[in-house]
Amino acid sequence: NAGVMQNPRHLVRRRGQEARLRCSPMKGHSHVYWYRQLPEEGLKFMVYLQKENIIDESGMPKERFSAEFPKEGPSILRIQQVVRGDSAAYFCASSQDSSDIQYFGAGTRLSVL
Amino acid sequence: AQSVTQLDSQVPVFEEAPVELRCNYSSSVSVYLFWYVQYPNQGLQLLLKYLSGSTLVKGINGFEAEFNKSQTSFHLRKPSVHISDTAEYFCAVANQGGKLIFGQGTELSVKP
Numbered sequence: 001n002a003g004v005m006q007n008p009r010h011l012v013r014r015r016g017q018e019a020r021l022r023c024s025p026m027k028g029h030s031h032v033y034w035y036r037q038l039p040e041e042g043l044k045f046m047v048y049l050q051k052e053n054i055i056d057e058s059g060m061p062k063e064r065f066s067a068e069f070p071k072e073g074p075s076i077l078r079i080q081q082v083v084r085g086d087s088a089a090y091f092c093a094s095s096q097d098s099s100d101i102q103y104f105g106a107g108t109r110l111s112v113l
Numbered sequence: 114a115q116s117v118t119q120l121d122s123q124v125p126v127f128e129e130a131p132v133e134l135r136c137n138y139s140s141s142v143s144v145y146l147f148w149y150v151q152y153p154n155q156g157l158q159l160l161l162k163y164l165s166g167s168t169l170v171k172g173i174n175g176f177e178a179e180f181n182k183s184q185t186s187f188h189l190r191k192p193s194v195h196i197s198d199t200a201e202y203f204c205a206v207a208n209q210g211g212k213l214i215f216g217q218g219t220e221l222s223v224k225p
Contacts, residue, residue, distance in 0.1 A: 033211070033212060033213070035213075042203060042215040042217040042218045045214065056211070056212060091157065101147075101159060101162060104157040104158070106155055106156040107156050
């Protein structure tokens, strides 16, 4: 019974490149959340998705960031034209519904050179 | 708006001593409360949760927390810590909208 799977675990990008972070939720979970953990800070909510729908994107930066959760396949967090300030750990969580416990993946650590 | 304040950024403690990690929240609506633990370079693992019912909640690894509505607190306690409890601990609040609002985290350091 696999948990929330995130890949890659570590991602290195140069400034200006694109970063794609993938998240496969737990089996039976149709709700996905993305959080960002900047160095020396707590986790900040970014976006909440259900299959094919963005429910809440109030935590997403206005530019360069996008997220999707297609009918088939993992959820993708996409960061275009990365900058050094995007360096952080990005965590995905999934749940069965909006009031259920969220289970977290191990995270993707993005380093921008 | 909801917010969470973890009053201590670092808590050093000796092995087998008791520990309390403090958490206060603010919210104008009913909330769910959580404590998560993060070991180095890993994701978050749920320690315990308060959804409703008994205000004393027991979690994994011998941890417990007490929901105090009048003081808007949800402090985490363990009567006797182990070296293996060294980690970062996050308090979080959520309403039925789903997203978690986290505190800044408390780094628990257990020394022999």
